[in-house]
Amino acid sequence: MLEIRGLEVSYGPVAAVRGIDLTVGAGEVVAMIGPNGAGKTSTLRAISGMVPHGGTITFDGADCRGQSIEGLARIGLIHVPEGRHVFPSLTVHENLQVGTTADGGRAAMFTIDDVYDIFEPLQALRKRDGWALSGGEQQMVAIGRALVAQPRLLLLDEPSLGLSPKFVQTVYGALKTVRDRIPMLLVEQNTVVALRHSTRAAVLVGGRIVLEGTAADLADREALVASYLGEEPALAAEEVALERPAD
Ligand SMILES: Nc1ncnc2c1ncn2[C@@H]1O[C@H](COP(=O)(O)OP(=O)(O)OP(=O)(O)O)[C@@H](O)[C@H]1O
Numbered sequence: 001m002l003e004i005r006g007l008e009v010s011y012g013p014v015a016a017v018r019g020i021d022l023t024v025g026a027g028e029v030v031a032m033i034g035p036n037g038a039g040k041t042s043t044l045r046a047i048s049g050m051v052p053h054g055g056t057i058t059f060d061g062a063d064c065r066g067q068s069i070e071g072l073a074r075i076g077l078i079h080v081p082e083g084r085h086v087f088p089s090l091t092v093h094e095n096l097q098v099g100t101t102a103d104g105g106r107a108a109m110f111t112i113d114d115v116y117d118i119f120e121p122l123q124a125l126r127k128r129d130g131w132a133l134s135g136g137e138q139q140m141v142a143i144g145r146a147l148v149a150q151p152r153l154l155l156l157d158e159p160s161l162g163l164s165p166k167f168v169q170t171v172y173g174a175l176k177t178v179r180d181r182i183p184m185l186l187v188e189q190n191t192v193v194a195l196r197h198s199t200r201a202a203v204l205v206g207g208r209i210v211l212e213g214t215a216a217d218l219a220d221r222e223a224l225v226a227s228y229l230g231e232e233p234a235l236a237a238e239e240v241a242l243e244r245p246a247d
């Protein structure tokens with residue numbers, strides 16, 4: 001569905017992405033993990049036309065170059081950017097209604113009511129203004145708004161960023177019902193979460209893919225992945241322990 005070949009992104013003299021190849025096929029959730037500044041967000045921005053790029057990006061066989069983010073949304077490539085971007089002066093419900101305007105006439109796979117089913121905490125917040133939502137609530141609205149745009153491919157940039165473990169579970173629990181239906185390219189700094197919720201993963205360091213494999217492969221090579229991320233493997237293990245329900 002999405003095919004990236006030799007992708008390069010630079011900001012003036014800063015080479016953020018230095019020639020990466022990546023594909024996301026139907027039925028796949030591909031995770032990109034990597035330390036701060038690795039080029040993850042830049043990759044997503046290039047895909048959705050927010051920054052110029054070298055190399056080629058095709059979505060369903062069509063070249064993405066020169067297309068606007070709105071144009072790509074209309075053909076079903078929907079980006080939930082880093083930092084959520086909920087409309088502050090619109091209510092939760094109105095934010096979701098805005099999402100439906102990008103559906104490009106595709107059949108409704110997710111209605112606004114489905115979003116309230118998937119993200120139950122939003123039900124009681126329908127009339128709440130965007131500015132008065134917590135970070136986790138905003139993240140649910142941002143993803144919900146993407147779903148009602150009827151994505152054919154979802155780009156998600158760090159959905160767990162800044163969320164408490166409980167909200168991380170809520171957001172990823174909800175994504176479970178989505179990932180069976182919509183392929184995703186998922187950027188995530190939380191390795192444990194990324195590998196648990198993806199089918200394949202790539203580790204990005206300094207704008208290059210240094211390691212790639214099935215999520216199970218990379219979970220088995222936890223120590224190596226952690227070393228690329230500059231983490232202690234034991235820390236990742238501790239996180240797993242924290243996520244388990246108390247006995
Ligand atoms: N608008 C910009 N102008 C100049 N340099 C930028 C710009 N945006 C990003 N960069 C640089 O490009 C590199 C890659 O940034 P990017 O945001 O893609 O990283 P990331 O992997 O998403 O990191 P993080 O995990 O911190 O979000 C970094 O060195 C960053 O400082």
Ligand SMILES: [Mg+2]
Pocket residue numbers: 040041042082157
């Ligand atoms: Mg980023």
